[in-house]
Structure formats: C-alpha cells, structure tokens
Amino acid sequence: MKKNNTSKSRLSLYCNLGALLLAFILVLVIDATHNPTDMLVKVLQKVCVYAVVAVSMNLLNGFTGLFSLGQAGFMLLGAYTCAIFIIPDEVRGQVYGYIEGGSIVHVRLPLIVAILLGGLVAALFAFLIGLPVLKLKSDYLAIATLGFAEIVRTIVTWEKLGPVTNGSFPLSKLNTFRKALEGTPFEKFSLVTPYFLIAGICIAVIVLIIRSTYGRAFKAIRDDEIAAEAMGINLAHHKRLSFVTSSFFAGIGGALFAIFQASVSAAPFTSAMTYEILLIVVIGGIGSITGSVLGSFLFIASSEWWLRGLDSGKFLGISSPVFRNGFRLVVFSVIIMIFVLFFRKGIMGTKEFDVVKIGGFFKKLFTETVPGWLKKIKHKEAADQ
Amino acid sequence: MDYLLPGISAGGQYALIAIGYTLVYGILRLINFAHGDVFMVAGLMMVYATTYMPLYVSIPLVLILTAVLGFGIERAAYKPLRSSPRMSVMISAIGVSYLLQNLALYITGGLAKVYPTIKFLSETITIFGSTTRRVTVITPILVLVLVVALVLVIRYTKIGMAMRAVSKDFTTSQLMGIRINTVISATFVIGSFLAAVGSVLYFSNYPSVVPTSGAMPGLRAFVAAVVGGIGSIPGAVVGAFIVGICESLIKGIPEISIFSDAFTFLLLIVILCVKPTGIFGEKNIDKV
C-alpha cells in the first residue's frame, strides 16, 4: 500500500516536471519566433510577473491565513530598488534631469543582482513593519498593511528623496533582459525566457517552503492559531517568516514588473493593484499554487488580450455601441464577482494541478463517462422507438 | 484658523462615511471596502441627475438611490456569503469595489465629471475673520444633527434595539426572533444614505468626480472609524474629526503636505498597535 503510494507520487512528480519542461520548450520557441512587441510576448511576460506576486500572496493569505493587503507596497519597494540600480549610466543624467544635482547613486548592477536586491529591500521593510502589525487580527492586519502600502507610495514621491527615487518623476529607460543579453548567444531567447525562468525559480522555492516542515507550521497557524501555539509553534516567529518571505517574492515580482515596463513610477502601485492580485488568487483558488499561476494567466490574458475587443467596438464578430472604452473591465469585474459569489473555491480550490490526475480524468471521461452517456442516449432512443 | 475650519468640515464629511463603516462592522464584522465607492457613485449620480432635473429634486433622489444601492449591494454580494468565512465576504466587498469603479469608468468614459454647484453651499462667507464656503460651516452642524438623530434611532426605536442586539451577539439575536436580514439591510440603507449626504457636502468642495474619487475619502473614513473604535458611532465621529483636522493641518505646511495621506495611515497603524480597539471600542476575549 505504502510503496504503491510513493511510487504513484513519484510518477506524478516526473510527469509534472515533464509538463514543465514542455512549457519551457514552448517558451523558447515563442521567443525564437516572435517580436518583442507581439501581444503574446507582452502577455506572457506580464503573466510571469503577476504569477510570482500572486503565488507570494497565496503563501501569506492562503497558506498562513494572514490577510495582508500590502502586496503593492512591497512590489513598489522591489521595483524602485531594482530600477535605481539598472539605469544605464549614459542616460542616468537624462532620467534624473529634473532633480537638482542629479542622481546620487552611481552604481550599476547586473539585472539579476538588482532583482535580488529588490526582493531583499522589500523583505527588510516587511520585517520592520511586521514587528508591530503582525500582532493584529485578520481584518485589522489587512487594513494596516494596506495603509503601509499607501505610506510607501507617498514617501517614494517625496521631493527630498529625489536624488534617489527621482521624486514624482518616473525612473525610465531601464535596462531590460533584451538589452542585457544583446550580443550573447542567448539573445534569441531574451523575451519571455528570462521571466519564465525567474518566475519558475521563485515559485519552485515557494512550493518547497510549503512542502517543508515550516509550510506545515504555516498551515497549522491558518487552521487554528491556538492549537498551533499549543503544539509549540512560535506564532510571532512563523508569521514573520511567512510575511517576510512573501514580501521578498513580491519585491522580486515588483522588480520584474519594473524591467517589464522599462520604467517605474509610484502611480500604478495603488491598493487597486493589490486587489487585482488578490482577485487572481481567489480565481485560482486560495491555497493552490498552480491555481494562482493559472489565475494570473487567465486574468492577464483576458484583461490585456482576449477581451480587448470589448473596448474597441468589436468582440467575437459582434459590434455594438456598448463596446466602448472601459466595457472590458466591467465585463471582467462581473466575471470576478461571479467567481467570488458562486465559485468561492476558485478554479483549483486547494488542489494542485497534476498531469497524472488530469490524464486520469480524461481516461475516466472516455472509458466511463462518455460510454455512459452513449448508453443513456441509446436507451433513450430505444425507449422512444 | 484657516486650516482648522476646512479640517472640521472634512472631518464632518468623513464622519458621515465612517458611520457607514462602523455600523456595518459592528453588525457583520465586515470591512465594507465598497463603501467608499458607494460614496463616489452618489457623487456621479448627482452629476447626472442635475443635468436632467432641478437641484431640489435631484438631491433627495440621489440620497434615496444611494440608499437603494447600498441595500442592493448587501443583498447581491454579502447576503449569499452569510455563512462563509469572513475573508470571503471581505473579498466580495473588494470585488464590489472593483466593479463599481470599473462601471463608473465605463459610464464616464474615464473623464472627470464636473460636480454641479449647489449655490447655497458654495457661496463664500466670512467667519472668525477667515473667508470660506458656507458648506464648511454647515457640515459640522448637519453632522451633529444627523448623528444625534441616528443615536436616537438606535437607542429608542425597535430597529435600533435590534441593531444593538445583533451587534452584541449575532446568533442569539437570531434565535430570539430578530429578523437578521431586515436589520442588516437597514444598516446598509442608513450607512449609504449618510454616505450620500457626505458626498453632497464633500464634492461641493471639489470641482469634479472621477471613478477613483471614493477610494481615498473612503479609506480615510475607515481609518477614522478604527481610530474612534470600530463599532462605536461617537467613536467614528470623534475619529473622523481627528483625521480631518490632522489632514488639513498637515496640508497647510508645504514641506510635508504630500504626507497628509501617509499621516492618516501612520495614525492608523499606531492606533492599531497601541490600542487596537480604538478610543471607544470594546475588548473581545477569545475563548479557548
């Protein structure tokens, strides 16, 4: 029995890794055959960014049960930290053109280092803010972290910080993976591949954390704080770990977002952004990593791509005056409300995507369900005659 | 004085919104994230209503429509989730907020809509040597009247008694034969109505309404409710005046004026960490 179980889980592990590899090859092919400005490329890049942030939020909200709404704030910290260090020297003066004395940062870091640094800065701030706010109960925590995000957003635009953050002006002309890999043999694979790899590593680490003994402790805290504490789990310590880890990856997500846009300003990192990420997590299923990834894909692909027609007057071949600017988002929010109200568990619930299970599902579909239907139809026909 | 008066006025407007938060939280233990957007929608409705009809018709109409909107939101988005975890309801509230903002964005086409001038409110008057609009003076008075009325309703009417009972113990009051749904609807109607009044006063001070107009005042009012002790009506009013006055004073100092919002949130975090139950809040003990 036991042996059977482990070999089964091993099989599904290999199958899933295989599926991941397949996805990676697909990404490589897309990179090799598409232009940087193609919609597919843009969408996939953004999906990777959002997937990291959504999964990091899921770690905190879904697995540890801490309802935090500070994600946008940590993303902003990551994005700014990364951006400051990846402005090419030759345009630095121009970017900081409105600031008296220009930038005081004269260091330029490789992209990967800057991204990591973004994550670390976000984690550091999370540690500091976590000291007071993690003691708060559910909704108070939510509102305190939301407030923190808003504070951060104001502070970076402070003119006194201009020499570092460029005040209220955007940090633009950032280095990108495309530019960084120019002239190297990887040039062809510089569109989606780097995002895919970084997102993949981040998500893999989060999955490992969740599967470790610490992940179990997080889940225990979510299920029952009092029992968890009675079983020897230091609540403050573990909540902080989860919060700091989640913010670290949110920071990395933010850094990727900065690179994706090649420019950063404080404007997009509002609470609305946090809400969007939360809704992604909900659509995918709170407590499911693959759900969050899937949710990011569906969310970004439909809002940026599939539902575009709703804004421009023509959708699925139907044109109507109703389809004008903004209609896409209305339809979209209605879809989300339907999810929130009627499919509360999201697409995946707390389950994870599993190739073997899906294979099993199709197998069942074709060996049992479909023949069952056919039988029913036949019976009905017979009865009708 | 130049900063204190607008502060008191803003405080009054926040108070009207904050009461909506506090009432709903008291009864459902839900942060109604959509409340700020209801406030914004009230502003937009006013814009559209005044293009078709005179002010004396449109103001009452908007107040009623907003109350209906609050009622509708509760029935559609919160009632189905009555027995699910608090987090689901909060997410639903965020979803409603997202929907209202996007709907507003669609209807306005993303353009700022000019708020109608209500002559009586925006005339300038001079008081204590500083010139200001009449709305600044009227707001605190109106707030006081409305709050006293509300407190009387809650204290002396049957529905008010039911509201108090439900906020003390949801399940028991249900068992005692209180119609929970009626009470909750009443709460949302009152909250939205007050938010609509607040929106008339608030937008009279500002030139226009945009879909995100509700977010910031909404959050500030929420902070006010928390500072005062969420669940307590006098708390919400006191908190709102504190938030409004602080905001106005900080806006008056050019070096730090951009921190007026940041300060509000700092106040929130500090209050939450020092006294999470706010100034007038009650303490709850978890039973093991």
Added chain:
Amino acid sequence: MKNILDIENVTMQFGGVVAVNNLSLTVNEGEIVSLIGPNGAGKTTVFNAVTGVYEPTNGRISFYGEKILENYPHGKMKKLYAGENRGMYTERMVKTPDRITKLGIARTFQNIRLFKSMTVMENVLLAMHVRRTSNYFTATFCLNAKEEAANRAKAEELLKAVGLYENRDDLATSLPYGKQRHLEIARALATQPTLLLLDEPAAGMNPQETEELTAFIRHIRDTFHMTIFLIEHHMNLVMDISDRIYVIDFGKLICSGTPDVVQADKRVIDAYLGVSEVD
C-alpha cells in the same frame, strides 16, 4: 517521587469574576492525577493557565522545580483584584504557550482542535516541528531529509500506538469522534512532552469507549513514561485510573487525595449534589 508540576496559589480573575481562587496543587513524576469538579468550576482555566494561554492574575507555576510562570495583580487588576496573597509574588514572568510546550508540557483540548486541512499524518508531523534541528533554509531546500524521514518513522510508530495507522492519509476531521480524540493525544505526544494534560478526553464517549480509553491512558503512561494530569467528568474513569484526585468548586480547592478519600469526602458530595437542607 519527584515533583514535576507545582501550582502555587494561582488565582485567575477575569474582570470581577474569580475563576480560579488561590489554587495550589502538585503533580509527581509518573503519576496520573485528575482534576475534577462541577461544570464551571474552573478546571479548564487551570489548564489554560498552566499552558500559558491565560496569564494567571496572581501566583506561581513551576515545572521540574523551575519557575515557568509568575504574576501579581498589576494594571487594571491592581484595583480589581479580589483574591488572596496580594503582595506575595512580585515578579511578572509569562511564557507563550509554544515555549511551555517546548519545555515539555503538552495538552489536548476539550473541544477538539485538530488542523482541519491536514491529514492525520501531517497533524502528528506538525507537532514534531517544535523539536526540529533544521532551520528555515535547510528545511526549504530539503537538506534535512534525514530528520524528516526519522520524523515520519516516529510518527508512523505513534499512529500505530494509538491505532490510527490505517487512517494516516485521511483528513483529520474526517475521522470519527473517538478517533479524533486519539489523534489529539497522539499529536500531543509527538511534541515529546514529559507531562501530558488531557482536557476531558472521554467527553462524548460511550461507556465501552471510555473503558478502552482508560486502558489507553494507562498504556501511554507506561510505554512513554509519561506523567498525566487530566480533567474528566466520567467518574468511573477518574476513580479507576487516578493515583490522586483534586476537586475544585467555584475555583477553590475543596478536597484532594486518593480516589477512596475523595469519594468519601462530604464536601465533594455536596459540591456535586448540592447541600441538603435537612442536614
């Protein structure tokens, strides 16, 4: 016999209500000690004080001769305090429940508190987290595989001991009630305690199950060399199993001793049955 748990003059007051009033009791190594009393006598409150869930208002608790909790009326309680021995204790030393568990006191809950999203196995493994030697980094990158495997083996053994091995991959909350109680005990044992606190382990059990539980508790004491302190209402179980019994009523200790002594004590009978007016 070595004295391991020492509760000295503990008073717990909530607002104006004195839930536990100047209670002193000891538990010795290897004993099974019961705490009984009518409903609302303050038994669970005693457990909550020992495990650090509540902060005692006044008094001291020691474990293996070492002080783990001490408190005196302060803050609001300074005025409100209605208990005895004011001024006897002057230090404030409170430990969070997790630290007390780490010292070797584990408990079960009266109203079962299993981790509902986890399997039986995971519930037990979780309890071993407190004795981990890995850190966040090594655990994440599976550098503690050896420890994890050892823990799994230990958990399997524990589950076999409580008869839940067959259910190890079931969700904890899908178990029948009696088995959930067993799992709670297994989970508490997994924290490797020296003192086990059982809060009404037989609640909701029928006589036959209760009898099995009695044997089971003895079995745990003997195989795991455990000291057991329990709260229970099933008098058959209590009288059968206990080495010593403490009886409290309205938060006050009214009687203590061996089962025979307690059974014969008039105050105990009065507490349970009420005082007859004829006497």
